[in-house]
Amino acid sequence: MSRRERQRRRRRNRGGPARIIFLTFGVLSALGIVGVLSAVGYVVGIASSGPELSTLKPIEQGANTEVLAKDGTRIGFIQSTILRLPVPSTSIPKIVEDATVAIEDRRFYEHQGVDFEGVIRAGVKNLQSGKTVQGGSTLTMQLIRNLYTEDRSDDFKRKIREAKLAEELENKHEGAQGKKWILTKYLNSVPYGTVGGQNAYGIQAASRLFFDKRARELTLPEAAMLAGLPQLPSAYNPYQHPQRALNRRNDVLQAMANEGYITQSEAEEAKAAPLGVKKTNYFTERREGYFFEYVRRELVRKYGVERVRKGGLKVYTTIDLKAQQQARKAIAERLPNPGDPSSAIVSINPKNGYIKAMASSRSFGESKFDLASQGRRQPGSTAKMFAIMAALRRGVDINKTSYDSKKLNFVDKETGTKIEVSNSDGGAYGGRRSLFQAVVSSDNTVFQQLALDLGPDAVRQAAYDMGVTSKLDAFPAEVLGGMRNCCTVLEMARAYTTINDGGYRIKPIAIQRVRFPDGKIDNSLGKTRRTKIFTDGQTHEAIKAMEANVRSGTGTAAAVPGCPTAGKTGTTTGFADSWFAGMTSNLTTVVWVGYPGSRVPMTNVQGWGTMFGGKAPAAIFNSFMTMAADRGTCKEWPKPKEPFVSSPFFGRYAKSGAPGPAATPTPGPYDATTPGTTDTGAGGQQTPDDAYEAPPQQAPPVATPVPAAPAPDPAAGGVTPTP
Structure with a gap:
C-alpha cells in the first residue's frame, strides 16, 4: 500500500463519525421540511376545502316571540326552548365585555381572528394535564361556530375551517369598530346554560334568567359569573352547582385583575359577594292570558306551529290594556259576590275590526x-x-209589518215543525204589533212568526253573513236563540258590528302586524277586511229599532250617558244565559253572563234575582262603555247613503196571523225589567190590525239575491263566512 493511499484511508477514518452525524442531520432536516411542507399542505388543503365566508348566510337563530299590547306594553312571551333577547352594544356594560375577553380570549384585541400564541399555550397545557383543558378557539372562531356552522364536533378539520372563516370575518370587520361588532354579536349568541328546559342564549336572556334584571344593570360579580358560563354551561350552572359557579366566577374576577380591567382590591371585594342568583317568571309571566292564547292561535293559523315555535317574532296587537281593566272592573262591580255567575266581554272598533277588549271574570290560572x-x-x-x-234585506218595512202577539201552539205546515212559543216566563202579550215594536219589547211570538214567513234558511243565512261561524241547523227556534252549538261572545260581537258598520261584515283583528327577526314586517293580519252584506239603509232601520230598545224597551239599563246607544237583550229558556249586544257609533260591545260548563238557571242571583239580559249584562255594558267609549267620536249614526226601500212582502202569518186565540193587550207602560213581555205601542195605544206592510198579495217571482252559505270549516268547528 502506498503512502498516499494510507493517508487517504486515515482521513476517511477520522471523518467517519462526523460525517455520519452530518448525514443524519441532513436526512432528518429534509424529512422535517417535507413533513412541515406536508403539514402546511394538509392544513391549506383543509382550509381550501371549506366554504368562503361570502357564500355563507348566518343561521337563523331562535328567539322569544314577544307579544305587545296596542301601547307597546309587553303582554308576554310565547314559550320556546330557546331564550334569546338580542340587544345593541349600548345595552351591554363594559364589565361584561371585559370579563368575557379576560376569561375567554385575552388577546382578542390583538389577534386577527386566530391566536397562534393561544393555540400553542393551549397545546402545552393540554399535554401537561393529559387532557383537554383549553381549546385555543378565539371569540371570533366561536362566533363563526354559533352564527355560520353550528358544528360542535371536537375535530381538527373543524378548527382549521373555523380559523380561516374567523380571519375572513375579522378582515370584513376591521379596527376597533369591527372588534366591537364581533364582541356584540358573540354576546348576543353564545349559550349561557339551561334552566327549566329553556336555554338562555345571549347576555340579555342570561341576565334575566339568572338575576331577573337587564344586562345593563349587572354588577361586577354578576357579570363575572355570567362570563364564566359559556365554557361549560352545565358544569357551572349556579342553580345545580353553586360552588363550582362561585369558583369559576372568582377565576374570572382574577383574570380581569391580571389583565388590568379591574384592580386586585376590586377583585377581592367582588369575590366576597354571594352568587346572588334569583329565579324569575320573566319569560313565563303573561298578562291577559286569554287574549294572549287567542293571539297565539292566530299566529299558528297564519304561519304554522313550527314557525311560531322557532320564535323571534315581535307581535303588535290591538288590545287596549286600559279597556281590559275597565271591562273587568265593570264585571266585578256588577257581579261582586262569591257564587255569582261568570261574565265575558268583547268590544270591537267597527271602523277597522280591531278588538279593543276581550276579557272575562275568570282568571287564566283558574281555567x-x-x-x-x-x-x-x-x-x-x-x-x-x-x-x-x-x-x-228582503225589503220588509219593520215599522209597518205587524203580527199578532199571542201564545203560539200549532204545527207549521211549511216546515212540519210543532210551534209552541210563549213570551218569557208566560208573560203578557200585546195584540197586533209591528216588528219595530217587537224589537223594543223582545216579543218571542212575533219573531217566531216572522222567521216562519221568511223561512228559517233565510234567517240562518243572515246570521252567517253577519259573521256567525258556528254551525246552524235552520231550525225555526233558532230565531229565539234555540241553537245547538252557538254562539261565542266574539261571534256575536262580529255579527252586531256588521250592523254598526253600515252593512259591512268585518273580520275581527287581534294582530296589527308582525316583525320577523330579519326586520321584515307582515301587515296582512292587521289588514281590515270588509265585505258588503247589507245596505246602510237596511242597517240604519235596525239601529233605530235597537235605539228604541235602549231608550224605552228591555235595554234601558244599558244607555250610555252622552252617547247615542243601541242594543238588544237576550235571555235563554231556563235563564241559563243572559246577554246584551249593543253599540255606540264608535264601538260594538257584547256581554254574556252565565255559569261556565253547564246550564245552571240564574233564578236567584244575589242583588239581581232572576237574571235577564236587561239586568246584569246591560248594566255591565253600561259601566264598561261609560268608561271605554270615546266621547269625542261618539255621535249619532250617519244618515244612510242608500236609503231603505221597502218591497211588498207576503207572509202567511203577517197576513192572517198564526192559529190561536187573539191576545189581550197589556195596558200601561212597558216593564223594562222583563224581556219577552210587550207594550201596546206609543202612548199605550193598540197597533191597528191592518198595519202589515201591504195588502195581501203573492210573493214576487224573483226573491232578492242572498249570498250563498259558506262551506263548513272543520278547523272552526262550524261554518266560516266568506271573506
Missing part, C-alpha cells in the same frame, strides 16, 4: 278555557236581529 272566544252559549233574543236583518 285555560276562554269564555269570550271559545265558549259557545245560546244567544237568546240577541239572535232576533238575524231575523230583522233577513227581513230588511
Whole structure:
C-alpha cells in the first residue's frame, strides 16, 4: 500500500463519525421540511376545502316571540326552548365585555381572528394535564361556530375551517369598530346554560334568567359569573352547582385583575359577594292570558306551529290594556259576590275590526278555557236581529209589518215543525204589533212568526253573513236563540258590528302586524277586511229599532250617558244565559253572563234575582262603555247613503196571523225589567190590525239575491263566512 493511499484511508477514518452525524442531520432536516411542507399542505388543503365566508348566510337563530299590547306594553312571551333577547352594544356594560375577553380570549384585541400564541399555550397545557383543558378557539372562531356552522364536533378539520372563516370575518370587520361588532354579536349568541328546559342564549336572556334584571344593570360579580358560563354551561350552572359557579366566577374576577380591567382590591371585594342568583317568571309571566292564547292561535293559523315555535317574532296587537281593566272592573262591580255567575266581554272598533277588549271574570290560572272566544252559549233574543236583518234585506218595512202577539201552539205546515212559543216566563202579550215594536219589547211570538214567513234558511243565512261561524241547523227556534252549538261572545260581537258598520261584515283583528327577526314586517293580519252584506239603509232601520230598545224597551239599563246607544237583550229558556249586544257609533260591545260548563238557571242571583239580559249584562255594558267609549267620536249614526226601500212582502202569518186565540193587550207602560213581555205601542195605544206592510198579495217571482252559505270549516268547528 502506498503512502498516499494510507493517508487517504486515515482521513476517511477520522471523518467517519462526523460525517455520519452530518448525514443524519441532513436526512432528518429534509424529512422535517417535507413533513412541515406536508403539514402546511394538509392544513391549506383543509382550509381550501371549506366554504368562503361570502357564500355563507348566518343561521337563523331562535328567539322569544314577544307579544305587545296596542301601547307597546309587553303582554308576554310565547314559550320556546330557546331564550334569546338580542340587544345593541349600548345595552351591554363594559364589565361584561371585559370579563368575557379576560376569561375567554385575552388577546382578542390583538389577534386577527386566530391566536397562534393561544393555540400553542393551549397545546402545552393540554399535554401537561393529559387532557383537554383549553381549546385555543378565539371569540371570533366561536362566533363563526354559533352564527355560520353550528358544528360542535371536537375535530381538527373543524378548527382549521373555523380559523380561516374567523380571519375572513375579522378582515370584513376591521379596527376597533369591527372588534366591537364581533364582541356584540358573540354576546348576543353564545349559550349561557339551561334552566327549566329553556336555554338562555345571549347576555340579555342570561341576565334575566339568572338575576331577573337587564344586562345593563349587572354588577361586577354578576357579570363575572355570567362570563364564566359559556365554557361549560352545565358544569357551572349556579342553580345545580353553586360552588363550582362561585369558583369559576372568582377565576374570572382574577383574570380581569391580571389583565388590568379591574384592580386586585376590586377583585377581592367582588369575590366576597354571594352568587346572588334569583329565579324569575320573566319569560313565563303573561298578562291577559286569554287574549294572549287567542293571539297565539292566530299566529299558528297564519304561519304554522313550527314557525311560531322557532320564535323571534315581535307581535303588535290591538288590545287596549286600559279597556281590559275597565271591562273587568265593570264585571266585578256588577257581579261582586262569591257564587255569582261568570261574565265575558268583547268590544270591537267597527271602523277597522280591531278588538279593543276581550276579557272575562275568570282568571287564566283558574281555567285555560276562554269564555269570550271559545265558549259557545245560546244567544237568546240577541239572535232576533238575524231575523230583522233577513227581513230588511228582503225589503220588509219593520215599522209597518205587524203580527199578532199571542201564545203560539200549532204545527207549521211549511216546515212540519210543532210551534209552541210563549213570551218569557208566560208573560203578557200585546195584540197586533209591528216588528219595530217587537224589537223594543223582545216579543218571542212575533219573531217566531216572522222567521216562519221568511223561512228559517233565510234567517240562518243572515246570521252567517253577519259573521256567525258556528254551525246552524235552520231550525225555526233558532230565531229565539234555540241553537245547538252557538254562539261565542266574539261571534256575536262580529255579527252586531256588521250592523254598526253600515252593512259591512268585518273580520275581527287581534294582530296589527308582525316583525320577523330579519326586520321584515307582515301587515296582512292587521289588514281590515270588509265585505258588503247589507245596505246602510237596511242597517240604519235596525239601529233605530235597537235605539228604541235602549231608550224605552228591555235595554234601558244599558244607555250610555252622552252617547247615542243601541242594543238588544237576550235571555235563554231556563235563564241559563243572559246577554246584551249593543253599540255606540264608535264601538260594538257584547256581554254574556252565565255559569261556565253547564246550564245552571240564574233564578236567584244575589242583588239581581232572576237574571235577564236587561239586568246584569246591560248594566255591565253600561259601566264598561261609560268608561271605554270615546266621547269625542261618539255621535249619532250617519244618515244612510242608500236609503231603505221597502218591497211588498207576503207572509202567511203577517197576513192572517198564526192559529190561536187573539191576545189581550197589556195596558200601561212597558216593564223594562222583563224581556219577552210587550207594550201596546206609543202612548199605550193598540197597533191597528191592518198595519202589515201591504195588502195581501203573492210573493214576487224573483226573491232578492242572498249570498250563498259558506262551506263548513272543520278547523272552526262550524261554518266560516266568506271573506
